[in-house]
Amino acid sequence: MRDLAQLAVEAALAAGASYADARAVTRRSQSVGSRNGRIETLDDSESEGIGVRVLVNGAWGFAADRRLDPTGARAAASRATAFARAAGGRGLKELAPLGAVSGSYATPFTIDPFSISLAEKAALCLAAERGLAHAGVAIAQASLRALRERRVLVTSEGVVTDQEIVECGGGIDATATSDDLHQVRSYPSAHGGLSAQAGWEHVLALGLEREAPRIGEEAAALLQAPVAPSGVMDVVIDSEQMALQVHESVGHAVELDRIYGTEASYAGTSFLHPRDLGTLQYGSAAMNVTSDATTPGGLGSFGFDDEGVPGARQPIVAEGVLRGFLASRETAAQLGSGSGGTMRADGWSRMPLVRMTNLHLEPGDGGSLDELVDGVKDGILFATNRSWSIDDKRLNFQFGTQVAWEIKDGRRGRLLRDATYTGVTPRFWGALDAVGSADEWRLYGLTNCGKGQPGQSAHVSHGAAPARFRGIQVGTTT
Amino acid sequence: MTAGGGAPRGRLTVAGLDPLEIAVAALAAAGEEQAEAVVQVESSGLARFAASEIHQPTLIENATVELRVLHGKPGALRAGTASTNRLDERGIADLVRRARDAAAGATPDPELQPLAAPAGGAPAGAPAAALPGAPGWDAATAALDGAAQARLALAAIDAATLPVYGFFTAGATGLAVASTAGVRAAQRTTDATARIIAATEGASGYAERTAWAAARVDPAAAAREACARAERTRGATVPDVGVYRAVLEPYALGELLQWLAFDSFSGLGLLDGSSCLTGKLGSRCLDPQVTIHDDALDPEGLPRAIDFEGTPKQRVAIVEQGIARGVVWDTATAARAGAGQATTGHALPAASRAYGPFSSAVAVAPGEAASLDELAEAVGDGIHVTRFHYLSIVSAREGIITGTTRDGTFRIRGGRVAEPLVNLRFTVSVPELLGEVLGLTRERLLTSQSDFYDDRFAYAALVPALATARFTVTGTGGGPGL
Numbered sequence: 001m002r003d004l005a006q007l008a009v010e011a012a013l014a015a016g017a018s019y020a021d022a023r024a025v026t027r028r029s030q031s032v033g034s035r036n037g038r039i040e041t042l043d044d045s046e047s048e049g050i051g052v053r054v055l056v057n058g059a060w061g062f063a064a065d066r067r068l069d070p071t072g073a074r075a076a077a078s079r080a081t082a083f084a085r086a087a088g089g090r091g092l093k094e095l096a097p098l099g100a101v102s103g104s105y106a107t108p109f110t111i112d113p114f115s116i117s118l119a120e121k122a123a124l125c126l127a128a129e130r131g132l133a134h135a136g137v138a139i140a141q142a143s144l145r146a147l148r149e150r151r152v153l154v155t156s157e158g159v160v161t162d163q164e165i166v167e168c169g170g171g172i173d174a175t176a177t178s179d180d181l182h183q184v185r186s187y188p189s190a191h192g193g194l195s196a197q198a199g200w201e202h203v204l205a206l207g208l209e210r211e212a213p214r215i216g217e218e219a220a221a222l223l224q225a226p227v228a229p230s231g232v233m234d235v236v237i238d239s240e241q242m243a244l245q246v247h248e249s250v251g252h253a254v255e256l257d258r259i260y261g262t263e264a265s266y267a268g269t270s271f272l273h274p275r276d277l278g279t280l281q282y283g284s285a286a287m288n289v290t291s292d293a294t295t296p297g298g299l300g301s302f303g304f305d306d307e308g309v310p311g312a313r314q315p316i317v318a319e320g321v322l323r324g325f326l327a328s329r330e331t332a333a334q335l336g337s338g339s340g341g342t343m344r345a346d347g348w349s350r351m352p353l354v355r356m357t358n359l360h361l362e363p364g365d366g367g368s369l370d371e372l373v374d375g376v377k378d379g380i381l382f383a384t385n386r387s388w389s390i391d392d393k394r395l396n397f398q399f400g401t402q403v404a405w406e407i408k409d410g411r412r413g414r415l416l417r418d419a420t421y422t423g424v425t426p427r428f429w430g431a432l433d434a435v436g437s438a439d440e441w442r443l444y445g446l447t448n449c450g451k452g453q454p455g456q457s458a459h460v461s462h463g464a465a466p467a468r469f470r471g472i473q474v475g476t477t478t
Numbered sequence: 479m480t481a482g483g484g485a486p487r488g489r490l491t492v493a494g495l496d497p498l499e500i501a502v503a504a505l506a507a508a509g510e511e512q513a514e515a516v517v518q519v520e521s522s523g524l525a526r527f528a529a530s531e532i533h534q535p536t537l538i539e540n541a542t543v544e545l546r547v548l549h550g551k552p553g554a555l556r557a558g559t560a561s562t563n564r565l566d567e568r569g570i571a572d573l574v575r576r577a578r579d580a581a582a583g584a585t586p587d588p589e590l591q592p593l594a595a596p597a598g599g600a601p602a603g604a605p606a607a608a609l610p611g612a613p614g615w616d617a618a619t620a621a622l623d624g625a626a627q628a629r630l631a632l633a634a635i636d637a638a639t640l641p642v643y644g645f646f647t648a649g650a651t652g653l654a655v656a657s658t659a660g661v662r663a664a665q666r667t668t669d670a671t672a673r674i675i676a677a678t679e680g681a682s683g684y685a686e687r688t689a690w691a692a693a694r695v696d697p698a699a700a701a702r703e704a705c706a707r708a709e710r711t712r713g714a715t716v717p718d719v720g721v722y723r724a725v726l727e728p729y730a731l732g733e734l735l736q737w738l739a740f741d742s743f744s745g746l747g748l749l750d751g752s753s754c755l756t757g758k759l760g761s762r763c764l765d766p767q768v769t770i771h772d773d774a775l776d777p778e779g780l781p782r783a784i785d786f787e788g789t790p791k792q793r794v795a796i797v798e799q800g801i802a803r804g805v806v807w808d809t810a811t812a813a814r815a816g817a818g819q820a821t822t823g824h825a826l827p828a829a830s831r832a833y834g835p836f837s838s839a840v841a842v843a844p845g846e847a848a849s850l851d852e853l854a855e856a857v858g859d860g861i862h863v864t865r866f867h868y869l870s871i872v873s874a875r876e877g878i879i880t881g882t883t884r885d886g887t888f889r890i891r892g893g894r895v896a897e898p899l900v901n902l903r904f905t906v907s908v909p910e911l912l913g914e915v916l917g918l919t920r921e922r923l924l925t926s927q928s929d930f931y932d933d934r935f936a937y938a939a940l941v942p943a944l945a946t947a948r949f950t951v952t953g954t955g956g957g958p959g960l
Contacts, residue, residue, distance in 0.1 A: 039556075042559065061535055066541060088532065089531070265526070265675050453534070
């Protein structure tokens with residue numbers, strides 16, 4: 001793979017590129033899903049190819065070819081160069097300096113997820129799903145996934161990296177229905193369960209079978225639960241929902257490509273401006289957010305990004321003040337600060353984009369979930385994401401959760417359904433009163449972060465503890 | 479633009495590859511009693527631009543084979559799938575081994591359907607798009623290379639009077655299905671889209687053109703429309719939250735209905751109770767002016783002859799004059815439904831089939847209004863929405879969707895479009911929004927619904943503009959523009 005990538009880079013330079021990089025990628029993934037005692041999905045997929053990115057006269061070009069052979073490598077280089085030449089540039093592109101990096105990285109794991117047979121995976125799904133059975137639960141589902149991806153990067157500046165990423169994860173969902181209600185309860189998180197960059201030991205530790213009876217019971221209970229109230233009140237948000245809150249209202253907002261407008265036509269821009277760095281009050285002093293491409297288990301962990309920049313940890317928000325952006329070499333040069341380090345591509349057939357790696361809300365001194373609830377006289381506890389939406393500048397958001405509980409005089413009360421809350425990013429984070437302690441901090445993985453045209457799905461992780469906010473607009477879905 | 483693009487009958491090549499030939503070869507290599515091979519070929523380009531500069535131009539060449547193997551007898555079948563884009567002998571041999579292993583790992587499934595024999599409508603062995611009159615393939619579009627696509631993107635940039643952000647894309651795709659039950663179906667399609675946001679500080683406007691032939695997509699016209707709209711958004715004001723009458727342009731209505739369709743127009747959604755049509759088939763659920771079909775056969779859309787099971791596409795009535803009529807089905811959900819329900823040709827690839835059948839050609843019947851201005855007159859006092867951003871399903875069963883407006887939101891006063899507004903947060907029950915309709919335009923627009931994730935599958939909604947009496951604004955966001 002290294003030789004092919006080198007061949008592609010040389011072909012691009014020979015065709016007139018001033019800079020070129022080539023990523024040769026092989027990916028294998030397995031997914032298993034069960035539903036009501038039946039195995040519905042049992043899939044073992046692979047995909048491979050080479051993606052070549054070039055700069056010609058200050059214009060980028062990218063071409064990808066499935067043929068992981070010299071013919072495919074040369075064809076991709078030639079087409080990328082021709083595309084860039086036709087696109088035309090506005091002068092030279094400046095990239096933040098990077099030395100001749102070379103190195104390798106591999107996900108540390110104990111049990112190779114691909115050493116577990118599909119039959120064993122199917123059996124685990126069925127066993128986990130059985131525990132969801134409960135009166136009122138009409139649909140019981142379980143899913144497991146595994147991924148192995150090797151990517152080799154060679155650039156015309158001497159970068160040579162070789163990385164192997166291993167991911168796996170799983171989850172369960174109980175859907176309770178009545179004549180007019182359809183309520184879902186998931187564990188350990190919504191939207192496909194909880195994945196990590198880890199071995200199968202991660203899946204075994206999820207305790208899907210152990211937690212299933214509680215999830216089934218909660219799903220059924222939602223059919224009898226009252227609709228959450230509306231109004232301005234104090235809220236406590238569980239760590240799973242906080243992970244998505246951080247993702248949407250911090251992570252995307254601090255991506256420099258959005259700030260410079262190059263993602264405007266799809267995912268949107270940002271309310272932030274480059275001059276806000278170091279001065280903008282993003283939230284209260286309890287807010288500390290860190291980007292960390294070295295987090296063990298994080299889906300966004302790597303040795304090197306897709307430009308060859310070594311993975312690193314950096315502050316994004318410290319004590320409520322904006323301290324960092326997510327950048328590429330190009331946007332870092334534009335900013336005049338940093339070296340990039342968050343360029344990531346979805347497989348071999350997409351161009352690298354500025355992406356979150358692992359973005360964490362650091363733990364605070366708020367204690368346990370119960371202690372956070374104890375500090376609320378009249379409010380709502382939200383748990384497990386159900387719906388999510390935020391505007392193109394990452395300001396106005398609305399989230400719904402699968403479950404909520406009323407809080408009265410510091411105690412968790414009745415189960416509530418159809419709970420939503422809404423806010424405007426800096427005001428919301430300004431209302432952050434406390435973040436739970438390190439014991440409450442959990443790492444959540446998202447495998448469906450969409451961005452780019454053509455679309456790309458990134459895998460990212462967020463660590464978060466439950467958090468308490470004062471005076472939040474709570475609404476209902478009905 | 480001839481069906482089959484002039485290719486010999488039975489050979490529908492894309493980028494030099496014949497998907498049906500690959501599918502038949504994979505099936506032969508499998509040597510299984512029950513197996514199905516699905517091949518997708520893609521040759522595409524996308525010239526993305528920002529601030530009037532092409533900055534992310536992407537060319538993709540790919541071909542994927544998915545093999546589904548069934549073991550056992552009806553009533554106790556076990557199924558597994560595998561896929562690869564390695565088309566050489568070794569790649570296909572590995573594919574067969576992995577598909578067999580997957581099937582061996584499954585448990586016997588009493589509900590699993592045996593592979594179906596070729597469905598009516600297309601004779602066995604006849605690639606669907608080779609049938610006379612089947613539209614959807616344009617050789618000139620398929621021939622657009624990167625340089626040509628860059629020129630079409632630059633045409634939009636050159637025509638713009640404001641900085642523009644967006645893309646021009648064109649792609650050629652091939653789909654073929656072959657099974658041991660005798661299915662031999664194939665189609666090749668082309669698609670082209672120009673999507674433009676004209677934007678500067680405090681102003682932005684949107685426009686789009688989509689068709690299956692690039693010659694019918696005018697990037698410069700889209701750029702001019704986007705710029706004209708953007709100029710009218712300067713000085714946006716903040717309205718009160720509340721329930722408004724509103725005009726939704728086709729860009730907005732198309733996206734809203736596509737999101738509703740994920741659950742509500744699907745047979746799985748109907749069976750599971752996540753469709754807002756659950757329990758309502760045959761009864762009035764929307765305004766009598768509303769008629770919705772899934773119509774993949776309409777040459778004004780992005781025509782598709784077959785689904786991923788090789789089943790010929792059917793035109794499906796979802797809502798007729800406000801009365802709920804039906805949903806789309808694949809083989810598995812149709813069998814679950816019973817009562818003689820058959821697939822309507824809306825299956826996804828096997829690995830994604832747990833998501834149920836997919837309505838990918840939403841079409842709303844036109845109304846009588848001659849223009850958007852006429853709809854504004856019908857609204858009187860309300861809001862004009864060009865497009866939406868980041869929709870999310872709050873409650874599938876109730877058809878409640880939230881999102882924000884973007885790139886052209888205006889107040890309507892005295893029956894005319896008035897001052898621009900900031901982006902609005904809305905949370906609406908779509909059945910309520912479509913339950914009191916004030917009018918629809920005679921003209922319809924094909925609005926792309928594909929963001930081109932994974933293997934290229936272009937799909938679009940063919941819709942008019944619509945005026946409604948109920949559009950619920952629940953918050954306000956940032957202003958238009960960058």
